[in-house]
Amino acid sequence: MKSFFSLVYLLLVLAFFSHITWAVKGNSLCKQTGMGEIRPHSVTITEFGAVGDGVTLNTKAFQNAIFYLNSFADKGGAKLFVPAGRWLTGSFDLISHLTLWLDKDAIILGSMNSDDWPVVDPLPSYGRGRELPGGRHRSLIYGRNLTDVIITGDNGTIDGQGSVWWNWFRSKTLNYTRPHLVELMNSTGVVISNLTFLNSPFWTIHPVYCSHVIVQDVTILAPLDSPNTDGIDPDSSDDVCIEDCYISTGDDLISIKSGWDEYGISFARPSRNIIIRRLTGHNQNGSGIAIGSEMSGGVSEVYAENIYFFNSSTGIILKTARGRGGYVRNIYISNVTLVGVDTAIFFNSNFSQHPDEFYDPNSLPVIERITFKDVIGDNIKVAGLLKGIEGDSFRHICLLNITLDVTTKSPWNCSNIQGYSSLVSPEICEPLKESIYPKHYSDCYLLPNHLRSSGNQNKGSWLFSS
Numbered sequence: 054m055k056s057f058f059s060l061v062y063l064l065l066v067l068a069f070f071s072h073i074t075w076a077v078k079g080n081s082l083c084k085q086t087g088m089g090e091i092r093p094h095s096v097t098i099t100e101f102g103a104v105g106d107g108v109t110l111n112t113k114a115f116q117n118a119i120f121y122l123n124s125f126a127d128k129g130g131a132k133l134f135v136p137a138g139r140w141l142t143g144s145f146d147l148i149s150h151l152t153l154w155l156d157k158d159a160i161i162l163g164s165m166n167s168d169d170w171p172v173v174d175p176l177p178s179y180g181r182g183r184e185l186p187g188g189r190h191r192s193l194i195y196g197r198n199l200t201d202v203i204i205t206g207d208n209g210t211i212d213g214q215g216s217v218w219w220n221w222f223r224s225k226t227l228n229y230t231r232p233h234l235v236e237l238m239n240s241t242g243v244v245i246s247n248l249t250f251l252n253s254p255f256w257t258i259h260p261v262y263c264s265h266v267i268v269q270d271v272t273i274l275a276p277l278d279s280p281n282t283d284g285i286d287p288d289s290s291d292d293v294c295i296e297d298c299y300i301s302t303g304d305d306l307i308s309i310k311s312g313w314d315e316y317g318i319s320f321a322r323p324s325r326n327i328i329i330r331r332l333t334g335h336n337q338n339g340s341g342i343a344i345g346s347e348m349s350g351g352v353s354e355v356y357a358e359n360i361y362f363f364n365s366s367t368g369i370i371l372k373t374a375r376g377r378g379g380y381v382r383n384i385y386i387s388n389v390t391l392v393g394v395d396t397a398i399f400f401n402s403n404f405s406q407h408p409d410e411f412y413d414p415n416s417l418p419v420i421e422r423i424t425f426k427d428v429i430g431d432n433i434k435v436a437g438l439l440k441g442i443e444g445d446s447f448r449h450i451c452l453l454n455i456t457l458d459v460t461t462k463s464p465w466n467c468s469n470i471q472g473y474s475s476l477v478s479p480e481i482c483e484p485l486k487e488s489i490y491p492k493h494y495s496d497c498y499l500l501p502n503h504l505r506s507s508g509n510q511n512k513g514s515w516l517f518s519s
């Protein structure tokens with residue numbers, strides 16, 4: 054009888070878990086509000102002397118067009134139309150109230166000359182370039198201190214031609230950290246949609262210190278062996294929605310970050326309120342969704358659902374280390390399908406690159422309240438490699454309804470970790486073995502407040518009260 058009730062209870066809670074989050078959170082974050090899709094003014098890049106032959110360098114044309122359009126910023130904004138053609142350019146700067154619109158066969162090509170990618174200051178939350186001390190090359194498409202910026206079109210292409218950068222990286226002849234393909238910094242109201250991004254020199258799309266960012270219907274591709282070509286990296290940014298994307302690159306498809314060691318700790322700008330849904334992709338040396346390894350400003354309130362990763366090395370990864378400080382909490386990941394993935398869930402706590410020797414090894418990250426629900430995996434080598442830090446247990450890690458078809462003998466390997474589970478196959482490791490139900494549901498993220506406060510005496514009563 055008791056087990057019958059716990060089963061009914063479990064099913065009720067499972068049903069409840071699946072509906073609340075999206076109804077409340079999803080739709081407001083993923084809709085652009087009050088942003089001008091219709092710009093009263095429009096120009097074409099050819100009006101500024103651009104030549105789409107793939108050879109002529111058009112940096113000046115982009116800069117001049119955008120300078121001209123700045124005069125419409127307070128008149129509803131303007132659209133810069135890029136027609137079919139191969140538009141070679143160096144780095145250029147966007148402005149507020151601008152729509153950059155790429156026609157179907159428009160291809161913006163990144164210059165293969167590093168001088169066309171000027172060097173800018175390192176991010177204060179990193180203290181230095183991510184790869185090398187000092188400055189970093191500015192992204193091909195860059196924006197800073199902006200509001201209401203849209204980069205979209207009829208699935209046109211932005212190709213970073215990153216192979217030269219990958220070669221400079223491999224031959225150790227870089228002078229500064231490699232550039233992103235698109236970086237928006239300290240901006241609010243950003244939409245990037247319906248485009249294809251190819252061959253970024255480094256991380257592809259990098260919103261940093263931004264709010265209200267939507268990335269929708271984009272395809273991001275780079276060779277599977279290209280170094281550090283992450284897809285989308287929300288960094289110290291909040292209210293970010295990423296949906297309906299296909300990503301296949303050389304590193305993490307999506308990586309949520311918030312600064313590096315002592316620099317990230319003192320800058321203290323977290324990434325939070327992040328939605329990821331309907332993401333498909335693969336890689337061979339990275340993960341589908343990563344948090345970290347730079348997470349020193351904190352990461353919280355991340356919701357991911359309807360995720361499909363195939364032929365990849367890792368499904369979901371949390372990367373951190375001694376010295377990072379910060380926190381990762383209130384993470385909810387559900388409906389994940391993994392096919393041909395080496396490690397389904399990985400907590401790597403020894404991601405030990407540091408910006409310099411001044412990090413404080415006693416700054417330990419707080420990792421808590423992470424829920425994985427409805428994960429199904431086929432042809433998986435290792436179900437979970439879940440390692441906390443000695444003296445810093447990761448806690449309230451909850452696994453619910455996970456079924457992985459695993460090919461190795463020891464599917465789970467857990468240490469310095471604490472949490473609960475229900476309906477997990479193959480059998481979960483000892484530290485997570487205690488059932489979520491009935492005693493520990495309130496320790497797991499995410500149950501609504503009224504259920505949490507009712508305790509475990511009134512099983513199911515929430516169903517019948519409003």
Ligand SMILES: *[C@@H]1O[C@H](CO)[C@@H](O)[C@H](O)[C@H]1NC(C)=O
Nearest residue numbers: 197198199200238239240262
């Ligand atoms: C961010 O942008 C706003 C204007 O949009 C500006 O006032 C502020 O100083 C900027 N902060 C940084 C750190 O760039």
Ligand SMILES: *[C@@H]1O[C@H](CO)[C@@H](O)[C@H](O)[C@H]1NC(C)=O
Nearest residue numbers: 146147196197198199238239
């Ligand atoms: C952005 O704002 C910061 C802080 O006010 C300022 O230092 C910087 O010059 C601004 N950058 C641009 C491109 O407007």
Ligand SMILES: *[C@@H]1O[C@H](CO)[C@@H](O)[C@H](O)[C@H]1NC(C)=O
Nearest residue numbers: 157205206207208209247248
């Ligand atoms: C996205 O691009 C496709 C392909 O060109 C086009 O048919 C479609 O209308 C675009 N969607 C939006 C919302 O602009």
Ligand SMILES: *[C@@H]1O[C@H](CO)[C@@H](O)[C@H](O)[C@H]1NC(C)=O
Nearest residue numbers: 207208247248249270272299
């Ligand atoms: C955009 O182009 C990419 C690459 O060619 C393609 O895979 C994708 O399906 C296209 N998306 C749309 C919305 O047409």
Ligand SMILES: *[C@@H]1O[C@H](CO)[C@@H](O)[C@H](O)[C@H]1NC(C)=O
Nearest residue numbers: 166167168221226227228229
């Ligand atoms: C690095 O600097 C050297 C010396 O100025 C220069 O020859 C080389 O082209 C630079 N490398 C890159 C990738 O910019």
Ligand SMILES: *[C@@H]1O[C@H](CO)[C@@H](O)[C@H](O)[C@H]1NC(C)=O
Nearest residue numbers: 277278279280281304338339
């Ligand atoms: C995989 O990525 C890691 C970290 O980015 C790098 O150190 C390693 O060399 C890469 N391996 C391959 C085979 O590309």
Ligand SMILES: *[C@@H]1O[C@H](CO)[C@@H](O)[C@H](O)[C@H]1NC(C)=O
Nearest residue numbers: 331358359360361388389390
């Ligand atoms: C789960 O995600 C897949 C995509 O991977 C989607 O087709 C399916 O409809 C989702 N299921 C639910 C219940 O949302």
Ligand SMILES: *[C@@H]1O[C@H](CO)[C@@H](O)[C@H](O)[C@H]1NC(C)=O
Nearest residue numbers: 335363364365392393394432
């Ligand atoms: C995934 O890998 C398997 C085995 O290597 C291969 O047969 C399959 O075609 C790959 N799937 C895709 C979609 O690339």
Ligand SMILES: *[C@@H]1O[C@H](CO)[C@@H](O)[C@H](O)[C@H]1NC(C)=O
Nearest residue numbers: 374402403404405406442443
């Ligand atoms: C962490 O990694 C470093 C360097 O890769 C290694 O020396 C150290 O033993 C590792 N620590 C743990 C606890 O695994």
Ligand SMILES: *[C@@H]1O[C@H](CO)[C@@H](O)[C@H](O)[C@H]1NC(C)=O
Nearest residue numbers: 064067388389427428429454
């Ligand atoms: C468990 O997850 C699978 C998908 O991974 C889903 O089809 C199934 O309905 C879930 N079971 C329960 C009891 O929610």
Ligand SMILES: *[C@@H]1O[C@H](CO)[C@@H](O)[C@H](O)[C@H]1NC(C)=O
Nearest residue numbers: 440462463464465466467468
């Ligand atoms: C767990 O991992 C540790 C080191 O990563 C290894 O020494 C140990 O054998 C593993 N345990 C199992 C049961 O696989």
